[in-house]
Amino acid sequence: MRHQRGALRAEIMRYVVLVAFLGGMFYPIVFMLLTTGKTNAELSINFFGLPRDFQVENYTRAFNAVLPYIGNSIKVSGVTVIGQVALSVLGGYAFARFKFPGKNILFYAVVSLMMVPGILTFVPQFIIARDLSLLGNHNALIFPYIAGSQVGGIFMMRIFFASLPEELMEAARVDGANELTILSRIAVPLSIPMIMVIAVQNILGTWNDYIWPLVTISMNESARTIPIGLAFLPTEYAQIPYGAVMAGYTLSAIPMAILFVFTMRYFVQGLSSGALKL
Template structure:
């Protein structure tokens, strides 16, 4: 009798959990289907893509990756240069600014901080034309700096917001002891504040790397020379007026996503630690 009762209860729980299981399954399907479609299409010919849209098919065209890499190699390099300068600059400048806001008192501190944070509510499209005019007047069109300067200026706001609260929670005794030992503000910042904030810095770095790597509109507006364009613009050249080379195009998507995927897998632990620290300390 008890066994039958337990089995009925277990069946009831399974029926009760069925909607949640279906919902989770749908979320997983919607999340991973684009990745599946990108991978199978990257090794198809255009004809295979049209006739076997959703299923893998043979023969496999690995040459699509060779074609994509040769076509996109220059754009990869441009994107890596821009991201390699922008992201460390964002991390360093936002960290030092947040450190000043957290550890020092000066007139207008609160007003200035909230004025900076309010920029998070300004849509980027509203600053597109003013930023373009500014870059043009400085003579920076068709240069890496046309991307680097705006990325560094815009990316700092989120970093300042996260790090200011984090630095404020560090005990004053650590900084006081460093000052007693003769350390100046830059040494205190580099030797104490930055090492303690590594998880938060990884969050800021990954978030800004994603936005920099995947940006399309701003490079399209400011870079007219083909040799200077970034990866997101370069992928467009697989799309013709009358025909699109889907295999090399999707192979380019895979190659473009691979560095970000590898970086996230390597930095996943500090990234998750930073998210947890930010949730607790803000």
């Protein structure tokens, strides 16, 4: 009996700890949401509380400012993820299912890039983007993003394709299917969950990237993605209207929130499957 009471106390403690830490984690977001309803004047006298007179026009102001950034980010992340998935599937399949001269060398040439940190190639990549006249243009983001993110994608897809039973492919081959048909009709449909995890991870990475777009496209205001647009948002005003700025932060979360609702499982897996990050 005593022991049970101790166990119950421990269980209650777990909830207390979890709720306390999650409360701390969510507080900045709650503060952001509360501030969206306030004017600067109200903020200075009512810093913590609920907004007394909710300022809806903070959102209309922010909407006009943030909408182009959201559009740019959807375009960049969308094109990147399509390219990355396509090349990861092709490359992963090639390395998993075929024997060809130079296979091992080429494969190591790809995966060894996982050891090269972005900080090393940062400056020369910028010079290349400049010399190819990509600066100020979304191609300065999309091509390097695909080039970099396919490396991990190929690595993961190769493991996955190699794990598919050979008999499946063999049966199709006997029926006269060629390799590309086998890839598109059998291998890809079977690997949709894996592809989704890679895709969600890729989208999160490009969606949040800050430094590379800062140096390559931020000079072109109409090309700015969400992180750049938001970081420059307060500097557009002489006196920062915090309510509107926070409303902009809030609106910028909507596309990911939608993706989260529809792909929750892959979202959780993509963020928490550590092996993938390697």
